[in-house]
Amino acid sequence: MKQSRYFIPTLKENPADAQIPSHQLMVRSGMVRQLGSGIFSFLPLGQIVLKKVIDILREEQDAIGGQEFLLPALNPIEIWEKTGRVEAMGDVMFHLKNREGVVLAPTHEEIITYHAAQHISSYKDMPQMWYQVQTKFRNEARPKSGVLRGRQFIMKDAYSLDNSWEGLDKSYEKQFHAYKKIFDRCGIKFFVVGASSGAMGGRQSQEYMVESDSGEDICAVCDVCGYAANIEIASSKTPPVGRKDENPEIEKFATPTAKTIDELVEQYNLNVNRCAKSVVYTVKDVPILILMRGNDELNETKLEAILGTNEFRPSTEDELLEFTGANGGSIGPVGLKKKIRIIADNLLQGANALVSGANENGYHLKNIDMDRDTDVTEFYDLRTTKVGDPCPVCGVPLRVVKAIEIGHIFKLGTKYSSALGANFLDKDGKQQPIIMGSYGIGVERIVACYIEQNHDEKGIIWKGPLAPYQIHILGIGNTKSEPVDKLCNGFYKALKDSGYEVLYDDRDETAGVKFNDADLIGIPLQIIVGKKNLENGQVEFKYRQTLDREIVGIDEVLEIVKIFFK
RNA sequence: CGGGGCGUAGCGCAGCCCGGUUAGCGCACCUGGUUUGGGACCAGGGGGCCGCAGGUUCGAAUCCUGCCGCCCCGACCA
Numbered sequence: 061m062k063q064s065r066y067f068i069p070t071l072k073e074n075p076a077d078a079q080i081p082s083h084q085l086m087v088r089s090g091m092v093r094q095l096g097s098g099i100f101s102f103l104p105l106g107q108i109v110l111k112k113v114i115d116i117l118r119e120e121q122d123a124i125g126g127q128e129f130l131l132p133a134l135n136p137i138e139i140w141e142k143t144g145r146v147e148a149m150g151d152v153m154f155h156l157k158n159r160e161g162v163v164l165a166p167t168h169e170e171i172i173t174y175h176a177a178q179h180i181s182s183y184k185d186m187p188q189m190w191y192q193v194q195t196k197f198r199n200e201a202r203p204k205s206g207v208l209r210g211r212q213f214i215m216k217d218a219y220s221l222d223n224s225w226e227g228l229d230k231s232y233e234k235q236f237h238a239y240k241k242i243f244d245r246c247g248i249k250f251f252v253v254g255a256s257s258g259a260m261g262g263r264q265s266q267e268y269m270v271e272s273d274s275g276e277d278i279c280a281v282c283d284v285c286g287y288a289a290n291i292e293i294a295s296s297k298t299p300p301v302g303r304k305d306e307n308p309e310i311e312k313f314a315t316p317t318a319k320t321i322d323e324l325v326e327q328y329n330l331n332v333n334r335c336a337k338s339v340v341y342t343v344k345d346v347p348i349l350i351l352m353r354g355n356d357e358l359n360e361t362k363l364e365a366i367l368g369t370n371e372f373r374p375s376t377e378d379e380l381l382e383f384t385g386a387n388g389g390s391i392g393p394v395g396l397k398k399k400i401r402i403i404a405d406n407l408l409q410g411a412n413a414l415v416s417g418a419n420e421n422g423y424h425l426k427n428i429d430m431d432r433d434t435d436v437t438e439f440y441d442l443r444t445t446k447v448g449d450p451c452p453v454c455g456v457p458l459r460v461v462k463a464i465e466i467g468h469i470f471k472l473g474t475k476y477s478s479a480l481g482a483n484f485l486d487k488d489g490k491q492q493p494i495i496m497g498s499y500g501i502g503v504e505r506i507v508a509c510y511i512e513q514n515h516d517e518k519g520i521i522w523k524g525p526l527a528p529y530q531i532h533i534l535g536i537g538n539t540k541s542e543p544v545d546k547l548c549n550g551f552y553k554a555l556k557d558s559g560y561e562v563l564y565d566d567r568d569e570t571a572g573v574k575f576n577d578a579d580l581i582g583i584p585l586q587i588i589v590g591k592k593n594l595e596n597g598q599v600e601f602k603y604r605q606t607l608d609r610e611i612v613g614i615d616e617v618l619e620i621v622k623i624f625f626k
Numbered sequence: 627c628g629g630g631g632c633g634u635a636g637c638g639c640a641g642c643c644c645g646g647u648u649a650g651c652g653c654a655c656c657u658g659g660u661u662u663g664g665g666a667c668c669a670g671g672g673g674g675c676c677g678c679a680g681g682u683u684c685g686a687a688u689c690c691u692g693c694c695g696c697c698c699c700g701a702c703c704a
Contacts, residue, residue: 072653074638076637076697077632079697145704201701201702204697209703536663569665575665576665592663593663
């Protein structure tokens with residue numbers, strides 16, 4: 061492609077509303093333009109990169125037996141009502157104003173299941189792996205970070221249909237490895253975490269994560285053994301509080317000025333690990349007291365899994381008084397005003413010598429023995445894993461990092477097939493719901509994450525198969541010098557004929573403009589053709605990744621190019 | 627949805643408090659000339675419903691009210 065007629069509107073300055081590097085560089089390099097909040101147009105250069113990502117996705121999905129579909133974005137709402145997801149999705153789902161009964165699809169489990177129900181009738185019809193690359197619509201409350209969170213985005217979504225749970229395991233395994241291959245091929249550094257399956261339903265799910273300060277997820281990561289988990293479910297080998305030998309009777313003491321655990325610890329010189337903190341939640345109008353170590357934080361996702369509902373909230377001050385007899389800061393497991401359900405964190409099981417609120421404002425109890433003084437029998441992992449907690453697998457301190465989710469795989473099970481009547485007859489002639497999996501990758505996120513990981517102060521650094529072009533020929537003074545233009549055109553044709561993807565900057569621009577644009581766009585190899593070198597029968601190679609340059613004889617060019625891309 | 631910030635030429639911004647010539651600067655763009663290996667220089671030029679609507683005033687980019695849009699933090703999030 062010759063740049064003089066190619067639409068690549070580069071920008072010298074950062075757009076005011078772009079905060080993160082990938083967003084700034086995608087706009088500056090002329091890959092995208094913003095049309096509205098969370099809505100982006102892909103310009104020719106961006107579209108080429110998208111296509112390269114999608115090519116990889118298709119190859120790897122086809123390689124595991126995937127069959128490509130194209131499902132509509134416009135969906136009858138009826139189907140979504142059958143699975144209860146109109147309500148579950150809430151405002152995230154776009155509804156149309158001038159056409160009742162139609163919505164814009166935020167994902168496609170329902171539609172896939174609908175077609176499966178139509179035509180999959182025997183165990184012999186499975187397994188199936190169906191996928192598509194298609195635009196999703198989600199009415200995000202707050203789009204942000206450029207294309208990382210948009211209201212409209214391209215997703216590669218895949219769905220497996222199996223006639224047994226073992227079959228699902230196999231299908232899931234295939235996608236698990238395909239996903240690794242995809243991200244490896246794209247040149248993205250990632251890690252895989254166990255995740256909560258959230259509103260998707262299902263049994264097992266894993267997320268493919270890219271560590272980034274721009275990420276919206278938080279993960280606990282072990283650099284030694286490779287353990288990684290979304291903080292929603294991450295655990296650790298933190299030792300339990302345990303027992304002290306001395307076990308005196310409970311004693312009440314006045315703590316008039318200690319409202320928080322920190323104040324308590326400081327004023328009375330206590331071990332924070334032996335301060336049991338009480339958090340009271342109201343679950344569908346019923347109170348529950350959650351007991352944790354003082355410096356630990358309750359993990360609401362874990363709580364949700366234990367309670368089996370997400371209909372809970374921290375109790376109000378009035379409720380606290382009613383349930384416990386005290387305000388927040390003075391609540392504990394002993395001497396509650398009303399008998400309420402208590403669940404405690406695993407670390408407190410069997411512990412003694414604990415300090416906790418006395419359920420009387422301004423007083424705490426010490427020497428509490430969980431076994432002797434409470435009738436708590438429910439112990440769960442309730443705490444949020446923290447930096448430095450010992451890895452649950454190998455015990456070394458965990459890191460806690462922010463991350464961007466670029467892929468997510470789920471064992472759905474029969475949630476959708478049951479709801480939509482997608483059944484098959486098994487070997488015994490018995491009707492069974494199809495066992496499903498679902499697998500998603502955000503296409504724009506791959507591009508943005510790649511750039512997040514591969515850029516410098518000059519611009520993007522393309523180095524793998526995602527590069528929009530492989531070679532960037534810069535004609536320096538080509539519009540004034542016929543020999544320069546002639547040589548550039550010669551290289552352009554020869555390299556293209558040899559199968560390389562070549563961009564030729566033949567614009568009537570000064571050298572500085574071309575150098576800066578080339579570094580910004582970031583094509584891996586620049587071949588700089590200028591008058592001075594040409595007089596010596598030479599051109600300059602510049603490697604975008606290292607910024608190294610070398611002077612090369614004209615007749616060596618093809619050979620060196622070949623070596624570079626080998 | 628709560629909190630904060632911002633809307634002035636294609637892009638980045640000043641002007642607004644304290645109302646008053648023809649709304650300004652840099653980049654980009656057009657013409658001519660000089661330049662030509664790291665975002666050139668000189669001269670000339672084009673481009674604005676100052677986000678929208680209403681109000682106050684002799685007079686509004688500037689003050690007041692309402693609305694819309696965009697960004698950030700939070701809530702939410704397959």
